Amino acid sequence: xxxxxxxxxxxxxxxxxxxxxxxxxxxxxxxxxxxxxxxxxxxxxxxxxxxxxxxxxxxxxxxxxxxxxxxxxxxxxxxxxxxxxxxxxxxxxxxxxxxxxxxxxxxxxxxxxxxxxxxxxxxxxxxxxxxxxxxxxxxxxxxxxxxxxxxxxxxxxxxxxxxxxxxxxxxxxxxxxxxxxxxxxxxxxxxxxxxxxxxxxxxxx
Amino acid sequence: xxxxxxxxxxxxxxxxxxxxxxxxxxxxxxxxxxxxxxxxxxxxxxxxxxxxxxxxxxxxxxxxxxxxxxxxxxxxxxxxxxxxxxxxxxxxxxxxxxxxxxxxxxxxxxxxxxxxxxxxxxxxxxxxxxxxxxxxxxxxxxxxxxxxxxxxxxxxxxxxxxxxxxxxxxxxxxxxxxxxxxxxxxxxxxxxxxxxxxxxxxxxxxxxxxxxxxxxxxxxxxxxxxxxxxxxxxxxxxxxxxxxxxxxxxxxxxxxxxxxxxxxxxxxxxxxxxxxxxxxxxxxxxxxxxxxxxxxxxxxxxxxxxxxxxxxxxxxxxxxxxxxxxxxxxxxxxxxxxxxxxxxxxxxxxxxxxxxxxxxxxxxxxxxxxxxxxxxxxxxxxxxxxxxxxxxxxxxxxxxxxxxxxxxxxxxxxxxxxxxxxxxxxxxxxxxxxxxxxxxxxxxxxxxxxxxxxxxxxxxxxxxxxxx
Numbered sequence: 053x054x055x056x057x058x059x060x061x062x063x064x065x066x067x068x069x070x071x072x073x074x075x076x077x078x079x080x081x082x083x084x085x086x087x088x089x090x091x092x093x094x095x096x097x098x099x100x101x102x103x104x105x106x107x108x109x110x111x112x113x114x115x116x117x118x119x120x121x122x123x124x125x126x127x128x129x130x131x132x133x134x135x136x137x138x139x140x141x142x143x144x145x146x147x148x149x150x151x152x153x154x155x156x157x158x159x160x161x162x163x164x165x166x167x168x169x170x171x172x173x174x175x176x177x178x179x180x181x182x183x184x185x186x187x188x189x190x191x192x193x194x195x196x197x198x199x200x201x202x203x204x205x206x207x208x209x210x211x212x213x214x215x216x217x218x219x220x221x222x223x224x225x226x227x228x229x230x231x232x233x234x235x236x237x238x239x240x241x242x243x244x245x246x247x248x249x250x251x252x253x254x255x256x257x
Numbered sequence: 258x259x260x261x262x263x264x265x266x267x268x269x270x271x272x273x274x275x276x277x278x279x280x281x282x283x284x285x286x287x288x289x290x291x292x293x294x295x296x297x298x299x300x301x302x303x304x305x306x307x308x309x310x311x312x313x314x315x316x317x318x319x320x321x322x323x324x325x326x327x328x329x330x331x332x333x334x335x336x337x338x339x340x341x342x343x344x345x346x347x348x349x350x351x352x353x354x355x356x357x358x359x360x361x362x363x364x365x366x367x368x369x370x371x372x373x374x375x376x377x378x379x380x381x382x383x384x385x386x387x388x389x390x391x392x393x394x395x396x397x398x399x400x401x402x403x404x405x406x407x408x409x410x411x412x413x414x415x416x417x418x419x420x421x422x423x424x425x426x427x428x429x430x431x432x433x434x435x436x437x438x439x440x441x442x443x444x445x446x447x448x449x450x451x452x453x454x455x456x457x458x459x460x461x462x463x464x465x466x467x468x469x470x471x472x473x474x475x476x477x478x479x480x481x482x483x484x485x486x487x488x489x490x491x492x493x494x495x496x497x498x499x500x501x502x503x504x505x506x507x508x509x510x511x512x513x514x515x516x517x518x519x520x521x522x523x524x525x526x527x528x529x530x531x532x533x534x535x536x537x538x539x540x541x542x543x544x545x546x547x548x549x550x551x552x553x554x555x556x557x558x559x560x561x562x563x564x565x566x567x568x569x570x571x572x573x574x575x576x577x578x579x580x581x582x583x584x585x586x587x588x589x590x591x592x593x594x595x596x597x598x599x600x601x602x603x604x605x606x607x608x609x610x611x612x613x614x615x616x617x618x619x620x621x622x623x624x625x626x627x628x629x630x631x632x633x634x635x636x637x638x639x640x641x642x643x644x645x646x647x648x649x650x651x652x653x654x655x656x657x658x659x660x661x662x663x664x665x666x667x668x669x670x671x672x673x674x675x676x677x678x679x680x681x682x683x684x685x686x687x688x689x690x691x692x693x694x695x696x697x698x699x700x701x702x703x704x705x706x707x708x709x710x711x712x713x714x715x716x717x718x719x720x721x722x723x724x725x
Contacts, residue, residue: 085489100539
């Protein structure tokens with residue numbers, strides 16, 4: 053396998069390999085089927101680029117994420133607030149809890165995922181145990197009657213802390229950029245190992 | 258078939274395995290769509306056949322799904338592999354005998370699997386509904402022998418290069434074994450919870466993405482250049498298509514579980530890959546359409562080209578739906594609705610079925626060297642399939658949107674059921690048209706085998722289609 057990087061966008065093979073490939077390409081009969089060596093048409097290349105941009109753009113608005121236990125942290129703390137304890141009934145207590153947590157950064161999520169005092173009573177013991185441990189509550193989710201680790205990311209140290217936490221906007225996107233880059237580099241090299249697209253086989257010669 | 262199972266390999270006529278697979282596939286298609294039509298009737302008319310648990314929708318739904326996937330679609334693939342793989346390598350199938358045993362054991366295993374499903378013995382995992390012994394049977398007696406025959410035929414080819422179709426065949430027969438063995442781990446080792454959910458959808462996604470989609474596309478890469486006589490437009494685009502299927506289709510399992518307590522980064526990663534499914538689709542459709550240059554009259558005149566191009570065109574809405582319906586922004590609305598059922602039928606009954614039907618038409622005629630018995634019946638088959646499928650797809654898509662609205666706005670369930678009723682009737686009508694078309698097809702192919710005009714040496718069946 054010989055490489056030639058003089059004109060990598062034209063071909064990455066040396067001329068001897070290219071010539072051998074051309075002879076084989078023209079000579080070989082694959083069950084009566086032949087192939088041409090046309091380049092990817094420009095509109096197709098543009099469409100592929102547009103698809104990649106769209107893939108990130110359309111998935112990036114992270115609206116629709118499953119709520120994490122973190123959004124209910126304030127609710128659990130507020131349950132022991134004297135104002136809430138003094139409420140006449142559960143409905144009033146819940147209204148006060150919601151009021152106390154307004155503007156603390158999770159308004160949208162809390163609005164879309166409302167809970168009742170009964171829900172909070174079920175969550176409370178496990179939530180408080182986790183909060184006492186000082187874990188990242190955004191890694192936990194409420195699943196049925198339990199608060200479980202679900203949204204984990206990164207490697208952990210022996211003490212349970214995370215080695216590196218991704219920024220809020222990076223939900224698998226950096227991995228994806230690497231993954232895509234490997235793919236496109238790999239396929240480009242593969243295609244550029246063929247004879248240049250300016251050459252077309254003369255079939256049946 | 259029985260006389261060949263115990264004959265010497267060299268005494269078995271070339272193409273026997275392909276013929277038995279081809280007719281098995283058609284028969285399973287008739288059975289599968291018949292069951293589908295029956296099930297659709299139960300949804301349209303709830304009082305239709307009641308009082309017997311074996312005819313309850315819950316018993317019969319998965320029998321229909323598995324009969325179509327592992328009977329019709331996969332056996333049509335096996336048929337295509339049995340004759341296309343050697344044709345492209347200018348050699349014979351490595352072992353006709355293995356192919357025939359493969360076909361026999363496949364029919365036996367599938368019959369057994371569907372019987373236990375019908376009896377209500379199921380793993381309860383969608384698309385991998387078979388209990389684990391049947392899964393193991395399918396891996397060892399169905400897909401491994403198929404893979405061995407395909408790989409050995411390719412390894413023993415008399416060409417230096419390997420044509421695009423055979424890349425897909427070789428890779429897909431390997432990948433489907435991996436998918437079967439890993440995707441069913443929850444059943445082998447009793448894994449539960451999210452692990453089970455994730456692997457269930459990894460299996461379901463990849464049976465579609467690493468088996469059905471690539472093999473269906475591979476068939477089109479053969480049919481169009483072979484029947485039109487045009488060279489494949491671009492070997493390069495073939496590379497882009499092949500590798501993008503392998504890279505982008507293998508990863509998005511989590512996009513089936515967008516509301517599950519899985520890490521959000523995993524869902525986003527899967528969702529990006531889900532949109533990128535459009536890359537192989539763009540490559541595939543453009544390569545086939547550009548190969549058709551100068552031969553578009555065959556889209557009208559030739560039944561194999563018409564089926565293939567129609568299937569290929571269906572890849573456009575299929576991948577536009579598939580690419581975007583899994584994103585968080587759209588999935589919350591259509592998840593768990595008939596929209597998904599419509600999409601699944603677009604993939605299986607639209608895109609892949611139309612491509613496979615062409616391969617079976619072409620294969621049976623060219624192996625048996627018989628002209629198609631009736632072009633009229635073939636035309637009726639095409640239109641019944643196309644109109645029936647389109648009716649089904651459109652009605653179920655609309656029904657899905659109604660269900661989505663009902664779900665989001667918390668409309669009482671019974672009101673949604675009432676609103677959907679006309680679409681359920683349309684679904685049944687569409688499905689029944691497909692079923693009727695397949696009965697005609699079975700008759701036409703049977704008569705082709707029995708009474709079709711013999712094709713003279715050196716001519717191809719499609720060249721004589723309109724000659725008396």
